[in-house]
Amino acid sequence: xxxxxxxxxxxxxxxxxxxxxxxxxxxxxxxxxxxxxxxxxxxxxxxxxxxxxxxxxxxxxxxxxxxxxxxxxxxxxxxxxxxxxxxxxxxxxxxxxxxxxxxxxxxxxxxxxxxxxxxxxxxxxxxxxxxxxxxxxxxxxxxxxxxxxxxxxxxxxxxxxxxxxxxxxxxxxxxxxxxxxxxxxxxxxxxxxxxxxxxxxxxx
Numbered sequence: 001x002x003x004x005x006x007x008x009x010x011x012x013x014x015x016x017x018x019x020x021x022x023x024x025x026x027x028x029x030x031x032x033x034x035x036x037x038x039x040x041x042x043x044x045x046x047x048x049x050x051x052x053x054x055x056x057x058x059x060x061x062x063x064x065x066x067x068x069x070x071x072x073x074x075x076x077x078x079x080x081x082x083x084x085x086x087x088x089x090x091x092x093x094x095x096x097x098x099x100x101x102x103x104x105x106x107x108x109x110x111x112x113x114x115x116x117x118x119x120x121x122x123x124x125x126x127x128x129x130x131x132x133x134x135x136x137x138x139x140x141x142x143x144x145x146x147x148x149x150x151x152x153x154x155x156x157x158x159x160x161x162x163x164x165x166x167x168x169x170x171x172x173x174x175x176x177x178x179x180x181x182x183x184x185x186x187x188x189x190x191x192x193x194x195x196x197x198x199x200x201x202x203x204x
Contacts, residue, residue, distance in 0.1 A: 016043035031083070033064035050131075051098040058090035082148055089141040096134040102127040126168035135161040152192035159184040 002022025009015045024035040037060040044053030065080045102124045109120035137159045144151040162181035171177055 013046035014043070015045075017041065029067075031064060031066045032080075033062065033084075035059045036061040046100050049100050050096070051100040051103065052096040053098075054092065054094045056090060056092045061085070061087045062089070082145070084147075085143070085145040086141055087143045089139070091139045092137070094134075094136040094138075097131050098133055099124075099127040099131050122168050122170065125170065128163055129165045129167045133163055135163075137161075150192075153189040154187075154192075155189075156187040157184065 002020075004020045005018070007015075007017045019040045021035070021038040024038050026033050039058045040056070042053065042055045044051055046052075063085050064083045066083045068079045068081050106120045106124035109117045112120075137157075139155075139157040141152075141155045143153060144155070160181065160183045161179055164176070164178055164180050167178070169177075175182060
């Protein structure tokens with residue numbers, strides 16, 4: 001409902017797109033959910049073979065319910081139960097210094113056979129290792145309720161990533177094989193943090 005879409009591109013390799021959905025509704029056999037004021041946006045620009053961009057998704061409210069069935073000898077009844085509710089949430093993915101030409105070659109290699117794909121994958125990972133790529137992910141959220149239990153009032157997450165300089169080896173046994181730096185900051189309202197601490201102490 002109330003959907004708008006826009007896309008812009010100019011000769012300087014700058015592109016942006018936006019999709020707004022006023023009310024997104026899904027109804028399945030065992031669950032349903034709706035998202036109010038869903039917004040998706042993406043933009044990127046190429047500068048000296050470096051790709052810089054940002055992708056963001058946000059919504060005002062997400063509500064989901066699951067169905068609980070009860071059977072009788074004559075019929076079955078379906079009751080909706082609250083599952084997840086969360087408000088005012090967003091997720092942002094930012095990147096800079098992504099090697100654009102190698103990225104394009106790699107993305108096209110999917111249709112050129114397995115051997116070609118492996119070769120382009122190795123080239124792309126090697127280019128990433130040398131690129132000083134910047135990756136950032138941030139998220140905000142409010143009032144998460146899971147099965148009628150309040151999990152937090154406010155949550156904020158910020159993260160920064162620095163990739164390993166040896167990605168082209170394609171040996172990914174642990175996080176150190178992928179990242180040189182993995183930094184994650186989490187902020188939560190004091191009441192929710194205190195409740196989580198009390199619950200963890202009860203489990204000890």
